[in-house]
Amino acid sequence: MPYALIVASLLIGTMLSPALAQEQPATDDLAAAIASVEQSAPAGADPQVLATNLPLAKLKLKKARLLEGSAWYAAANIADEVAEGLRLVEMTRAGRRYVPPKDTLSELAYTAQNDGSVQPYYVHIPEAYDGEREWPLIVFLHGYVPSISVVDPWVLGEDVCDIAERNGCILLIPYGRRNTDFQGVGEVDICDAIEQTRAQFRIDPDRIYLSGVSMGGMGAWNMALRRPGFFAATTPISGQTDMFRWWGWDPQGMTPFKRFLVAWDNPEEMAQNARGQSFFVQHGELDSLIPVIESRSMVARMRALDIPVGYYEFTGASHYIYWDTPCFENAWGWCKDFTLDRAPSRVTFRCFSLRYNRAHWLTIDRLKQWGTPATVDATIAQDGARLDITCENVAALSVDLAGCPLAANEQFVVTVNGEQREVTPQDGRLAIEIDPAPEQQWPPLKRNGLCGPAEDVLNAPFIMVQGTAGSDAEDLALATKVGMWVEEWDRFADGLPRVCTDEELTEEQARTMNLVLFGTPQTNAVLARIADRLPVTIGDHSYEVLGRTFAGPNLGLALCYPNPEQPDRYVLIYSGELYGRRLSINHKHDMLPDFLIFDSTRFTIGDTEANVFGGWFDVDWQPKPELAWEGDHEPGRPVVEE
Numbered sequence: 072m073p074y075a076l077i078v079a080s081l082l083i084g085t086m087l088s089p090a091l092a093q094e095q096p097a098t099d100d101l102a103a104a105i106a107s108v109e110q111s112a113p114a115g116a117d118p119q120v121l122a123t124n125l126p127l128a129k130l131k132l133k134k135a136r137l138l139e140g141s142a143w144y145a146a147a148n149i150a151d152e153v154a155e156g157l158r159l160v161e162m163t164r165a166g167r168r169y170v171p172p173k174d175t176l177s178e179l180a181y182t183a184q185n186d187g188s189v190q191p192y193y194v195h196i197p198e199a200y201d202g203e204r205e206w207p208l209i210v211f212l213h214g215y216v217p218s219i220s221v222v223d224p225w226v227l228g229e230d231v232c233d234i235a236e237r238n239g240c241i242l243l244i245p246y247g248r249r250n251t252d253f254q255g256v257g258e259v260d261i262c263d264a265i266e267q268t269r270a271q272f273r274i275d276p277d278r279i280y281l282s283g284v285s286m287g288g289m290g291a292w293n294m295a296l297r298r299p300g301f302f303a304a305t306t307p308i309s310g311q312t313d314m315f316r317w318w319g320w321d322p323q324g325m326t327p328f329k330r331f332l333v334a335w336d337n338p339e340e341m342a343q344n345a346r347g348q349s350f351f352v353q354h355g356e357l358d359s360l361i362p363v364i365e366s367r368s369m370v371a372r373m374r375a376l377d378i379p380v381g382y383y384e385f386t387g388a389s390h391y392i393y394w395d396t397p398c399f400e401n402a403w404g405w406c407k408d409f410t411l412d413r414a415p416s417r418v419t420f421r422c423f424s425l426r427y428n429r430a431h432w433l434t435i436d437r438l439k440q441w442g443t444p445a446t447v448d449a450t451i452a453q454d455g456a457r458l459d460i461t462c463e464n465v466a467a468l469s470v471d472l473a474g475c476p477l478a479a480n481e482q483f484v485v486t487v488n489g490e491q492r493e494v495t496p497q498d499g500r501l502a503i504e505i506d507p508a509p510e511q512q513w514p515p516l517k518r519n520g521l522c523g524p525a526e527d528v529l530n531a532p533f534i535m536v537q538g539t540a541g542s543d544a545e546d547l548a549l550a551t552k553v554g555m556w557v558e559e560w561d562r563f564a565d566g567l568p569r570v571c572t573d574e575e576l577t578e579e580q581a582r583t584m585n586l587v588l589f590g591t592p593q594t595n596a597v598l599a600r601i602a603d604r605l606p607v608t609i610g611d612h613s614y615e616v617l618g619r620t621f622a623g624p625n626l627g628l629a630l631c632y633p634n635p636e637q638p639d640r641y642v643l644i645y646s647g648e649l650y651g652r653r654l655s656i657n658h659k660h661d662m663l664p665d666f667l668i669f670d671s672t673r674f675t676i677g678d679t680e681a682n683v684f685g686g687w688f689d690v691d692w693q694p695k696p697e698l699a700w701e702g703d704h705e706p707g708r709p710v711v712e713e
Contacts, residue, residue, distance in 0.1 A: 097153045098135045104160045105129060117166060123271065124163040126180040129189040131156035134222050144222075170271075174198040176232050176244075181267045184532050185259060188566025191221055192264040195232040195242040196272070207240045207278035209403055210265060210302075212287030212294075214393075215250050221565060234399045238407045240280070243268050248564040253283075253290025254336055255526045255661050256564045261294060277411040282306040282402055284393040285361060292338035292369070295348060299420065300431035300474075304349040304409040306402035309361055309390055312338040312369035317361070326700050328664040328686045331442055332524075335423040336661065340444070342372045344422075347415035347431055351381035351405050353398045355388035376419075381405065414476045417450045425522040426530075432475035437466035437516065439506060441665075442687040442698050451476050459486045460503070466690070467508065470501040513604070514633045514692035521639065523688065525631040525663035528643040533585040534569040536576055538595025545594050552649045553589050563656045573597045585641040586634060598644065604635040605644075606694050607666060612647045614668050617694050621683055625672045631665050633692060666694070 105128050112121060135152040138144040162169055171177030173196045180191050200206060213225035226244055235242035245264040251257025268274060281302040283291035288310020295305040311317045314337050322330050334340045350373070354366035363384065373380045383401060385392050392398050413431070420430035423444050428435040430447075438445050445464040451457070455478035458470065470477070477483060485494045487505060494501050508516060515521060520531075537553045539546050553570065561567055568587075571580070573596040581597075588595055591609050592602040598609070607630055608615035613622040627648030634640045648671035651659040667685035686699035 097150060098132060098139065101128070101132050101135065101153050101156045101160075104157055105132065108160050108163050112163075117168065119270065120163060120166060120168045122181070122267075123168050123179070124159045126182045126189045127169060127178070128156040128159040128163070129182075130178070130180040130191055130221065131159070133189060137220070137222055141222075171196060173200060174236065176226060176229065176242075179267070179271075181263055183260070183263060183566060185256065185530055186533065186560070186564065186566045186568040188564075188568075190248065190260060190263070190566065191224065191246050192260075192267065193224065193226050193244040193246075194268060194272075195235060197236045197239065197241065199239075200241070200272070202273050205273045205275035205278075207280065207303075207407060208265075208268065208274045209235050209240045209242050209280045209282055209406075210261065211242060211244050212253055212261070212281075212283030212290040213244065213247065214283075214285030214287050215252075217250070219249050221246070231399050234403055238403045240403065240407060241268070241272060241274065246565075247287075247290070248566070250286065250657055251564065252286055252336075252657060253293065256529060257290070258294065259530050261290075277413070278303050278407075278409075279411075280304050280306070280403070280406040280409075282308070282399075282406070283310065284308040285310060285390070288361075289338065293336060293341075295350070296338055296341040296344040297422075297427040298429070299344050299346075299348055299418070300411070300413065300429070302348070303411040304351070304406035306351045306353070306406055307366070308353045308393055308398055308402065309355060309358060310338075310365065311361055312365045316368075317365070326682060326702070328442065328700060329662065329682075331423065332662055332664065334444075339369055339372055340423075341421050342369065342378070343376055343419040343446075344430060345373050345378045345380070346376070346417060346419045347412055349379075349406070349409045349412075351383075351402060353383050353385070353392065353401060355385045355390055355392045355396075357387060358390040358392075360390040413474055416453075416476055418447070419449075420447045421445070424527075425517060425519045426527055428519050432471045434469050434471070435465055435467075436469055436502075437506075437508065437518070438690050439464050439466045440698075441517065441689050454478065456480070457484045457486070458501075461488060462505070466506040467502070467504045469503065472496055472499050472501065509691055511691060513635070513638070515638050517688075517690045517692060521633055521641070523631045523641075523665045525629055525643055525665070526661045528585045528587065528631055528641040529660055531585055531641075532583065533587055533641075533643075534571060534576070534580055535587045536589065536595070536597055537570070537572050538588070538590030538598065539572045539574055540596045540599070541590070541594035545590075549589050549594060552645070555649060555652075556587075556589075556645070559651075559656060559659065563659065581634075582637055582640075585643065587643045587645070589645050591646050601635040601642065605630070605632060606688065606692070609644070609646050614646075616666070616668075616684070617696060617699060619684070621668050623670070625670050626683065627669055627671055629663050629667045629669075631663070632688070 131152045135149045138149045176193055176195045178191055178193055180189050183190050216225050219225050232242055245261045247253050247257045248260045279302055281291050281295055288307040291305055291307040292310055295302050314333050315322050352366050352370055354363045356363055370380050370382045385396050418431050418433050421444055433449055435445055443464050447462040449460045455476050483494050485492055535553055537549050588598045592599040612624055612626050614628050627650055628646040629650045630644040632642055634642045664685050665688045668683040670681045670683055673681035684701050689695045
């Protein structure tokens with residue numbers, strides 16, 4: 072059986088019943104029309120037409136096929152989606168870009184770079200929009216709904232859209248890839264939807280506002296605090312701010328790497344990043360779903376840091392203030408008066424990863440040690456002639472001179488942790504090296520875009536690669552695991568990723584994508600080529616790292632590492648048992664460190680497998696004993712006999 076058919080047959084709920092076979096021609100016609108226009112697009116075709124029309128046509132096809140498999144929708148619903156898709160194809164052939172109507176909430180779509188899937192987003196364009204000037208943009212993040220899907224999205228009513236219009240703003244509602252908490256791939260979805268909207272409409276980059284409710288309130292906190300200097304103002308509504316408090320977790324009872332990963336997604340851990348930004352927070356006094364202490368605590372922490380923040384609490388109100396209070400009018404009427412402060416004189420920044428390493432005009436380029444947050448407090452003197460920096464766990468940083476209030480000069484006086492130095496600008500930047508970089512050809516030092524952990528692999532273009540070098544039984548077992556992973560990704564991120572075998576992987580794919588490899592060096596030919604350049608020796612349910620060997624029929628490995636054949640890309644290796652079968656689906660990937668050996672049969676906290684041995688590679692991508700922990704949440708406890 073062809074590999075693609077093996078994987079398809081393993082996906083849950085993808086096969087249509089015979090009774091629905093007669094409905095297929097309509098969707099098949101649309102699929103054929105899309106394929107035809109993709110194959111025959113003229114060389115001079117407007118790329119904006121293709122980027123706008125075809126993803127939306129594919130989304131209509133996806134929705135029509137989902138509707139075919141549901142008893143809740145009539146044939147007319149399916150026919151409407153197909154008709155819209157065919158109309159978009161004809162517009163593409165005619166070279167006309169689809170433009171959504173004004174004064175209504177419209178569905179658009181884009182092609183996600185990471186997994187190649189089509190994803191929806193929703194925009195409301197004011198009646199007065201004419202493209203002659205730049206408009207402010209409100210980015211609204213939706214709340215959690217278990218049943219959310221592309222055919223049943225979480226969107227705002229026209230009455231709320233009218234509030235955005237009255238305040239003179241375009242409204243964007245990302246899909247967020249279902250209920251991802253706007254972390255990982257959900258966060259990427261926000262960024263992609265913003266870029267797509269900016270490509271189609273004239274958006275003022277200094278007036279992009281971020282808002283969200285409930286889960287989206289937490290998402291708004293995290294997005295703004297991870298990217299200081301992007302949003303002009305942020306208005307979280309009824310959102311979580313401390314995931315330890317929210318889940319009732321004791322940080323001291325968790326494995327250090329797991330504690331670090333939770334803190335990574337924790338707004339209160341990044342409160343100092345709010346400096347130089349504008350926030351207005353709202354919450355209901357009697358919120359029983361997300362208690363009001365979440366907002367009160369965050370606001371108190373910001374004010375203790377002398378960071379201004381607006382706060383309004385609805386007396387006697389529940390969680391659902393976004394349906395029965397003027398919170399949207401409050402939020403959007405407030406934020407419209409702000410523009411982005413591109414040149415604050417002081418930047419305070421805390422980050423957990425080089426993925427989020429920029430705040431306003433300052434960038435952290437290297438860390439001293441992984442697994443420890445980096446902090447920077449940088450202040451420019453009033454005369455603009457001097458820069459004072461206090462930092463921890465920072466090996467190198469840089470300053471963008473075009474975006475900061477330093478006065479023009481051929482040389483600058485910079486004080487770092489009390490040590491004064493003179494720094495000469497190069498290419499419009501001040502490069503400040505605190506610790507010399509190690510001289511090494513391989514592996515590359517951790518940096519933005521190549522710092523791990525596993526989640527970071529999936530935020531960029533990736534392809535699943537199943538091994539076929541083993542026996543028939545081994546090949547089938549790997550195909551089953553790939554199918555399970557793909558099905559879980561679809562439930563989590565609403566997209567089917569690219570899949571191939573080790574024999575089918577092309578040089579172009581290996582050069583341009585992160586590789587998610589399934590198998591061992593004995594069963595996966597791609598893994599075999601790089602196995603001797605990895606920090607973990609991989610056998611059949613056997614793994615050696617840091618001089619220790621762990622073996623057992625229930626063990627599995629998840630390993631994130633630079634690709635030895637393409638050092639600017641990742642490999643993510645799944646060997647042995649499949650990770651995360653008991654883990655909450657929306658946090659399957661963001662709870663993986665750089666490497667993890669686990670026992671698939673043991674149930675522990677968090678509905679996941681028991682950690683056997685795992686942790687971080689350091690800044691040089693090398694395993695270090697002090698960054699690896701044995702056991703789940705009792706560091707040092709032996710779990711598996713050597």
